Amino acid sequence: MPPAPPTDPSREPTISRRGALGVLGAGAAAAVILPRRPRSRAGIPAGRTVIDYWEKWTGPEGDAVQRLVDGFNASQGRIWVRRIPVSDIMSKAMVAISGGDPPDVVGLFSYNVPQFAESKAALALDEFGGAGGGEGGRIDPELYIPAVRRLLSHEGRQWAAVSSVYNLALYYNRAQFRKAGMDPDRPPRTISELDAAAERLMVVGDVGQIEHAGFLQNLPAWWPYFWPIMFGGRLYDPVANRAILTDDATVAAYSWVQSYPRRYGAGATSEFGNVYARSFHSPQDPFSSGACSMIVQGPWIANFLRRYSPEFDYGAAPVPVADHLYDPQKPTGMLEADVLVIPRGCRHPEEAFEFVRHTQWQEVQERLCLEHCKSSPLREVSPGFMESHPNRYVRVHDAISKSPAVEILPQTRVWQPYADMLVGAFDAIWRGADVKPALRTVETRAQALMDQAALRRRQREARG
Amino acid sequence: MTVHPAILRARRRDLARGLLWISPWLVGFALFMLAPAVMSLRYSLADYTLLEPPVFIGLANYRELLGDRMFRIAVQNTLLFGAFSVIGTTLLSVLIAVLLEQRLRGAALVRAVVFAPTLVPIVSACVTWGWLFNAKFGLINSALAAVGIDGPDWLGTRAMAMPSLILMSFWVIGTSLMVCSAALKDVPVSLYEAADLDGVPAWRRFWNVTLPMISPAVMFNAMMSLIWSLQVFAPPQIMTRGGPENSTLVYSMYVYSNAFVYGRMGYACALAWVQLLVTLVLAALLLLTGRRFVYYRAA
Numbered sequence: 102m103p104p105a106p107p108t109d110p111s112r113e114p115t116i117s118r119r120g121a122l123g124v125l126g127a128g129a130a131a132a133v134i135l136p137r138r139p140r141s142r143a144g145i146p147a148g149r150t151v152i153d154y155w156e157k158w159t160g161p162e163g164d165a166v167q168r169l170v171d172g173f174n175a176s177q178g179r180i181w182v183r184r185i186p187v188s189d190i191m192s193k194a195m196v197a198i199s200g201g202d203p204p205d206v207v208g209l210f211s212y213n214v215p216q217f218a219e220s221k222a223a224l225a226l227d228e229f230g231g232a233g234g235g236e237g238g239r240i241d242p243e244l245y246i247p248a249v250r251r252l253l254s255h256e257g258r259q260w261a262a263v264s265s266v267y268n269l270a271l272y273y274n275r276a277q278f279r280k281a282g283m284d285p286d287r288p289p290r291t292i293s294e295l296d297a298a299a300e301r302l303m304v305v306g307d308v309g310q311i312e313h314a315g316f317l318q319n320l321p322a323w324w325p326y327f328w329p330i331m332f333g334g335r336l337y338d339p340v341a342n343r344a345i346l347t348d349d350a351t352v353a354a355y356s357w358v359q360s361y362p363r364r365y366g367a368g369a370t371s372e373f374g375n376v377y378a379r380s381f382h383s384p385q386d387p388f389s390s391g392a393c394s395m396i397v398q399g400p401w402i403a404n405f406l407r408r409y410s411p412e413f414d415y416g417a418a419p420v421p422v423a424d425h426l427y428d429p430q431k432p433t434g435m436l437e438a439d440v441l442v443i444p445r446g447c448r449h450p451e452e453a454f455e456f457v458r459h460t461q462w463q464e465v466q467e468r469l470c471l472e473h474c475k476s477s478p479l480r481e482v483s484p485g486f487m488e489s490h491p492n493r494y495v496r497v498h499d500a501i502s503k504s505p506a507v508e509i510l511p512q513t514r515v516w517q518p519y520a521d522m523l524v525g526a527f528d529a530i531w532r533g534a535d536v537k538p539a540l541r542t543v544e545t546r547a548q549a550l551m552d553q554a555a556l557r558r559r560q561r562e563a564r565g
Numbered sequence: 566m567t568v569h570p571a572i573l574r575a576r577r578r579d580l581a582r583g584l585l586w587i588s589p590w591l592v593g594f595a596l597f598m599l600a601p602a603v604m605s606l607r608y609s610l611a612d613y614t615l616l617e618p619p620v621f622i623g624l625a626n627y628r629e630l631l632g633d634r635m636f637r638i639a640v641q642n643t644l645l646f647g648a649f650s651v652i653g654t655t656l657l658s659v660l661i662a663v664l665l666e667q668r669l670r671g672a673a674l675v676r677a678v679v680f681a682p683t684l685v686p687i688v689s690a691c692v693t694w695g696w697l698f699n700a701k702f703g704l705i706n707s708a709l710a711a712v713g714i715d716g717p718d719w720l721g722t723r724a725m726a727m728p729s730l731i732l733m734s735f736w737v738i739g740t741s742l743m744v745c746s747a748a749l750k751d752v753p754v755s756l757y758e759a760a761d762l763d764g765v766p767a768w769r770r771f772w773n774v775t776l777p778m779i780s781p782a783v784m785f786n787a788m789m790s791l792i793w794s795l796q797v798f799a800p801p802q803i804m805t806r807g808g809p810e811n812s813t814l815v816y817s818m819y820v821y822s823n824a825f826v827y828g829r830m831g832y833a834c835a836l837a838w839v840q841l842l843v844t845l846v847l848a849a850l851l852l853l854t855g856r857r858f859v860y861y862r863a864a
Contacts, residue, residue, distance in 0.1 A: 195615045195616055196615065196825070216616070216828055220614055222617075372721055379696070385702070517828075518822075518826075518827045518829075525807075528809045532810065546634070557620060
């Protein structure tokens with residue numbers, strides 16, 4: 102093959118100024134001439150005010166929310182709601198609000214309400230609507246169960262509407278209860294009964310490995326802040342703005358938590374929990390697969406059990422409590438909610454409120470509850486709601502929601518770091534750390550954050 | 566010496582033309598790098614929640630760092646990860662590159678296999694590794710069990726979680742390997758021939774010829790690895806969420822949590838500036854140390 106001829110640099114392809122300007126000009130002309138109706142508006146009837154609704158739900162729950170949105174869009178001819186699934190929604194909502202370009206409605210968590218309320222990042226819902234609770238009226242807070250009302254409010258004002266609520270109950274494997282010689286219609290009611298049942302159901306292998314668990318608090322380790330409630334602990338005093346972690350009830354709760362790894366081995370119990378950490382709500386779920394007989398879970402578990410183990414024989418009951426707290430008329434639990442917020446600076450607040458109000462109608466709420474497999478946040482439920490509910494133990498959850506003993510998460514804007522610190526403390530306690538010092542470390546740091554947040558708030562208010 | 570005005574005009578014209586052509590980058594840099602950096606410096610001196618206007622608080626955020634236990638934990642974990650990850654990936658990439666230069670059968674396939682993981686999205690890789698490390702269902706422990714070894718709880722204990730993440734970081738050495746391989750191909754054959762004539766054994770040939778000749782590439786790899794490892798985020802965030810007992814809580818996770826979860830953007834900015842300073846200091850130390858060992862042919 103003959104060698105390639107030497108390249109003449111002067112003959113290399115170049116682009117002239119005229120050529121470059123021509124290309125840029127053509128691009129600009131195209132941008133001006135081409136139609137600019139965005140694809141995101143495709144399918145939206147002309148003349149509607151479009152509101153953007155950010156929601157965290159995806160999958161079947163997201164489909165249920167979309168059906169709710171479709172129902173609203175079909176129910177009137179003025180507003181069109183566009184649901185946009187958003188992950189990590191709280192962070193993105195904060196950035197969008199900060200940047201002055203928020204959606205019109207955003208689906209947050211109830212523990213975000215204090216932060217958004219104190220910083221006026223949300224619009225108070227009691228500012229909207231006329232008198233009365235009908236069409237065009239305000240959202241009547243009396244519609245909600247009292248604990249739900251507390252979740253949606255902060256410092257006397259309502260900042261959010263409810264999307265769905267949940268509380269935790271004890272789910273247990275009836276077949277394994279029977280096999281262990283226990284009455285499947287008599288689940289544990291107190292901590293001592295729970296411990297006894299867990300002991301009977303626990304199977305430990307030759308080298309100390311757990312073959313089958315009766316009950317473990319790290320399965321799942323999603324709510325490390327839940328256990329004090331079973332002993333009468335509160336985590337937070339809203340009046341004094343104080344973190345409470347070293348009171349007798351809370352220390353007793355985490356000492357009880359620690360008694361499980363002490364009895365069955367920290368390594369073995371941790372390993373058992375870690376093995377199943379990614380398996381929840383899947384065919385390998387430790388509860389439905391029979392690896393663990395009792396588990397603390399929300400009502401949605403019925404949806405997954407129906408999907409993956411339709412023949413599974415299970416029961417549900419309020420979580421057991423310290424023996425001296427047991428009162429069948431006042432089941433204990435913790436209520437949390439997914440909430441709808443209208444962010445400050447949104448383009449169509451009135452239209453957003455109209456949509457939010459629509460979601461609070463009993464009929465709409467109940468349809469969503471049935472699809473999300475949750476109990477109703479409203480005081481009244483229609484006849485047949487309980488009977489047609491996919492979770493046959495929905496009455497257990499409903500009773501917890503309406504119980505005077507039900508607790509809600511601490512309503513402080515520093516709850517998130519507080520909860521994250523509790524995750525670390527839970528881990529440490531599980532592995533044998535002294536309970537009270539571990540809790541005191543978190544309490545001190547959480548209190549410092551609360552004091553700092555209060556100070557900064559005063560400084561901001563002083564500046565007007 | 567004076568410069569002719571026509572030459573000066575031509576130079577200015579060239580400069581203006583050059584600036585015009587790089588202006589897209591300049592505008593992008595100013596908007597998306599410089600301005601956020603300046604703003605973050607300002608926010609680091611303020612209490613800024615993202616949702617409310619910033620309140621100037623001087624150096625309070627930096628003072629808070631000194632007493633923050635989680636900050637110390639995050640720094641320790643990140644330095645631990647960085648030290649082992651940088652040394653490990655650098656040595657491993659040199660080792661594999663040298664082996665692949667031995668004209669063994671299947672070398673091209675091995676090179677492709679080692680490079681392939683760099684093409685996998687990091688989130689997918691982390692989820693997959695999370696399952697590989699599963700104590701009961703994971704492939705690693707299943708393989709160990711097949712040879713009679715009871716595998717550990719890789720991500721579930723303080724002792725094993727961080728080493729597991731470090732081990733995982735070696736998975737993406739493809740780019741470093743390619744840099745080393747390219748450098749190895751650039752070593753003059755005459756040097757090896759001279760070493761052969763002198764009867765230099767293989768080990769000394771590697772130590773006295775190969776390593777000095779590829780030392781700039783090794784330094785480049787170490788520098789990139791250092792910068793990457795000090796910013797590590799996705800693997801611990803996805804695989805361990807910082808646990809157990811905060812043993813895998815790394816610096817970037819703590820910055821992220823403060824900025825976007827706790828609503829403490831001012832504090833997060835202070836953390837980020839400390840991270841930048843630490844990275845600069847460590848990079849400078851690496852460069853200074855490298856001066857003694859790196860051989861630049863052109864120099």
